[in-house]
Amino acid sequence: METKSPLQYLKGVGPRRVKILAKLGIETEEDLLYHLPRRYEDRSNLKTISQLRVGETETTIAYIRRIEELNPRKGLLITKVYIQDNTGSAIALWYNQSYLKKQLALGAQLIITGKVDYRFGQKEIAVNEYELVSGKTSLHTGRIVPFYPSTEGLNQRFWREIQHQALARNAEEFREIFTPEELQQLDLLPVKEALREIHFPSSYTQMEKARYRLVFEEFYLLQLALLVLRGNSQKSAKGIAHQKENKLPERFVQNLPFPLTGAQRRVLAEINGDMESSYPMQRLIQGDVGSGKTVIAAWGLLKAVEGGYQGALMAPTEILAQQHYHTLTGWFAPLGVKTALLKGSLNRREKDLLIERVMNREIDVLVGTHALIQENVEFADLGLVVIDEQHRFGVKQRSLLEEKGQQPDVLVMSATPIPRTLALTVYGDLDISLLDELPPGRKPVETYCIREESRGKLKMFLAKQLSLGSQAYIVCPLVEESETLDIKNATTLAENIKREFPSYNIGLLHGQMKAKEKEKIMQDFQHGRVHILVSTTVIEVGVNVPNATVMIVEDAERFGLAQLHQLRGRVGRGNAQSYCILISSSRNPAVLERLRILSKTQDGFKLAEEDLKLRGPGEFFGMRQHGLPEFKVGDLARDGEILLRARHMALKVLQKDPYLRELSYKNLHDKVWSLIKKMVKY
Numbered sequence: 001m002e003t004k005s006p007l008q009y010l011k012g013v014g015p016r017r018v019k020i021l022a023k024l025g026i027e028t029e030e031d032l033l034y035h036l037p038r039r040y041e042d043r044s045n046l047k048t049i050s051q052l053r054v055g056e057t058e059t060t061i062a063y064i065r066r067i068e069e070l071n072p073r074k075g076l077l078i079t080k081v082y083i084q085d086n087t088g089s090a091i092a093l094w095y096n097q098s099y100l101k102k103q104l105a106l107g108a109q110l111i112i113t114g115k116v117d118y119r120f121g122q123k124e125i126a127v128n129e130y131e132l133v134s135g136k137t138s139l140h141t142g143r144i145v146p147f148y149p150s151t152e153g154l155n156q157r158f159w160r161e162i163q164h165q166a167l168a169r170n171a172e173e174f175r176e177i178f179t180p181e182e183l184q185q186l187d188l189l190p191v192k193e194a195l196r197e198i199h200f201p202s203s204y205t206q207m208e209k210a211r212y213r214l215v216f217e218e219f220y221l222l223q224l225a226l227l228v229l230r231g232n233s234q235k236s237a238k239g240i241a242h243q244k245e246n247k248l249p250e251r252f253v254q255n256l257p258f259p260l261t262g263a264q265r266r267v268l269a270e271i272n273g274d275m276e277s278s279y280p281m282q283r284l285i286q287g288d289v290g291s292g293k294t295v296i297a298a299w300g301l302l303k304a305v306e307g308g309y310q311g312a313l314m315a316p317t318e319i320l321a322q323q324h325y326h327t328l329t330g331w332f333a334p335l336g337v338k339t340a341l342l343k344g345s346l347n348r349r350e351k352d353l354l355i356e357r358v359m360n361r362e363i364d365v366l367v368g369t370h371a372l373i374q375e376n377v378e379f380a381d382l383g384l385v386v387i388d389e390q391h392r393f394g395v396k397q398r399s400l401l402e403e404k405g406q407q408p409d410v411l412v413m414s415a416t417p418i419p420r421t422l423a424l425t426v427y428g429d430l431d432i433s434l435l436d437e438l439p440p441g442r443k444p445v446e447t448y449c450i451r452e453e454s455r456g457k458l459k460m461f462l463a464k465q466l467s468l469g470s471q472a473y474i475v476c477p478l479v480e481e482s483e484t485l486d487i488k489n490a491t492t493l494a495e496n497i498k499r500e501f502p503s504y505n506i507g508l509l510h511g512q513m514k515a516k517e518k519e520k521i522m523q524d525f526q527h528g529r530v531h532i533l534v535s536t537t538v539i540e541v542g543v544n545v546p547n548a549t550v551m552i553v554e555d556a557e558r559f560g561l562a563q564l565h566q567l568r569g570r571v572g573r574g575n576a577q578s579y580c581i582l583i584s585s586s587r588n589p590a591v592l593e594r595l596r597i598l599s600k601t602q603d604g605f606k607l608a609e610e611d612l613k614l615r616g617p618g619e620f621f622g623m624r625q626h627g628l629p630e631f632k633v634g635d636l637a638r639d640g641e642i643l644l645r646a647r648h649m650a651l652k653v654l655q656k657d658p659y660l661r662e663l664s665y666k667n668l669h670d671k672v673w674s675l676i677k678k679m680v681k682y
């Protein structure tokens with residue numbers, strides 16, 4: 001659709017309204033046409049005057065017989081219009097519409113919708129929508145009427161008028177992205193019809209069909225863009241074909257105190273295949289909490305190192321980078337593989353020195369936060385990039401790290417199980433491996449939701465666990481508006497706990513502490529010197545302290561399901577029975593339902609589906625953060641099936657024509673490439 005004309009060409013849109021529309025993100029006629037109704041009202045059922053039911057909101061069509069204006073008191077103007085059809089007569093009433101009299105003419109035909117009343121022997125209609133019958137299509141009544149998401153200064157009549165104009169103006173310009181055969185095969189409405197039906201439905205069935213078409217189109221374009229992005233890097237550039245020997249990785253596995261799980265073995269085989277092929281690997285490991293992703297990362301890094309390449313591991317927080325560094329050094333040092341940590345707390349000179357050693361190949365594996373993608377970090381020969389908890393990084397950041405090498409392989413690890421539909425959208429440019437098996441011997445974490453009143457009991461329970469040698473986390477309420485308040489809460493809580501448990505060591509962790517301080521507290525907790533760790537949500541992802549068996553979450557209602565599952569995942573990582581206690585005084589049924597689901601289910605993937613349904617994808621995690629467009633029509637929680645079909649279709653088309661060069665794909669090509677440009681620019 002070439003509808004880039006400025007909106008001012010539309011009747012009724014002046015500079016002031018252009019500004020208001022721009023605030024809603026509407027700058028072109030195309031934007032406008034994709035600003036879809038929020039709901040509809042069926043006013044198509046025209047009644048004769050005799051059929052109008054008192055007390056109901058009804059629509060009728062009749063002739064104007066008389067018009068009166070009354071001014072019963074200052075500031076109140078009543079326009080009283082006597083109407084008639086061949087079954088009877090009635091009165092239509094408007095309030096304070098001074099311009100109205102000029103628009104109405106005796107003898108004209110009028111459609112009105114409004115609440116019917118009966119007074120002084122007459123039916124009276126308090127009009128809330130009217131339209132004069134002319135040769136034109138009626139927009140506001142006498143049909144299924146659309147209602148748009150709006151803002152101050154724009155009323156529904158205005159929306160309908162401009163949508164109607166935009167549809168008419170562009171009738172010849174809608175450029176179809178599907179071929180006639182595809183439309184038929186997929187049973188989709190042509191774009192022109194779909195847009196017309198979604199704005200001004202001829203029936204609800206047609207409106208549903210129109211919506212289906214537009215959702216399909218939206219998902220299809222995004223899938224194509226994501227697949228083309230991946231296809232390009234896979235086919236246009238040669239990646240590294242890592243050597244086939246796995247001596248180092250095998251020795252590492254033999255040294256582990258446990259056998260790998262079936263899922264770990266399966267995923268390793270997938271990575272092995274990817275790394276040995278000459279296409280750059282772009283793979284996502286989706287694992288439930290505690291499923292053992294670090295082992296997978298280590299294995300890949302060793303394979304790269306064995307072939308003479310370097311590896312990088314990027315973590316979302318300083319604490320996690322630290323933890324990964326310790327884990328990897330423990331595994332790698334005995335194998336003679338050199339690991340280093342690019343810490344935020346290093347001074348300039350230390351940093352330069354470290355970077356120099358990386359450039360000179362004195363370091364095999366470099367671990368760090370996003371500091372790794374800073375410009376002055378260079379590798380001699382980067383062969384594998386592992387990105388942990390990718391949902392905190394965007395598409396753009398991922399590619400920055402990749403640019404530090406010649407098409408290195410990329411492994412993304414996500415510990416937030418997300419529903420398949422969402423994974424396909426957010427990670428549609430990656431192959432996905434599922435790590436869906438927990439190591440044997442793990443006991444489900446017993447989860448309880450308690451109210452404020454039970455604090456006394458909780459204290460006794462905690463004392464007992466501590467006396468058994470366990471450690472505990474207490475996560476503080478999250479005050480979204482203010483980090484300072486967060487910290488204040490956490491500090492007060494820690495002080496209270498200190499008073500209650502004088503014989504134990506209490507640690508406090510929050511986002512504004514210096515890296516060195518955080519590191520020290522974490523190490524003390526890891527080594528059992530701190531028994532209770534009071535923390536804001538900085539520990540949310542990835543922290544691994546198997547001796548911690550109690551997780552207490554304050555004001556649990558403030559967290560989403562996925563987040564609570566993450567927090568719970570910090571315990572139950574060893575063999576001892578673990579507990580998660582959610583404190584909430586909320587009486588909101590939706591909240592209680594969320595907490596109930598959590599106490600019933602341990603399966604992160606199932607919880608993710610529920611969370612998506614309960615809160616919608618926007619809340620689940622900001623799509624924009626990933627450089628992905630937000631959906632205008634589609635709803636991932638509801639339209640998963642359509643997404644899968646669109647993905648399937650996209651794969652099929654690209655297999656046939658990887659760059660959409662066929663003439664019949666011209667329109668499709670243009671749309672996909674403009675989407676890609678937007679995504680990459682981000």
Ligand SMILES: Nc1ncnc2c1ncn2[C@@H]1O[C@H](COP(=O)(O)OP(=O)(O)OP(=O)(O)O)[C@@H](O)[C@H]1O
Nearest residue numbers: 258259260261289290291292293294415439542544
């Ligand atoms: N096959 C296995 N058998 C037993 N224990 C294992 C196995 N694989 C990993 N582990 C151990 O399980 C714990 C969790 O592993 P890891 O930290 O890699 O999990 P994760 O998937 O990163 O979890 P999270 O996302 O919750 O941080 C570690 O202590 C690890 O040593």
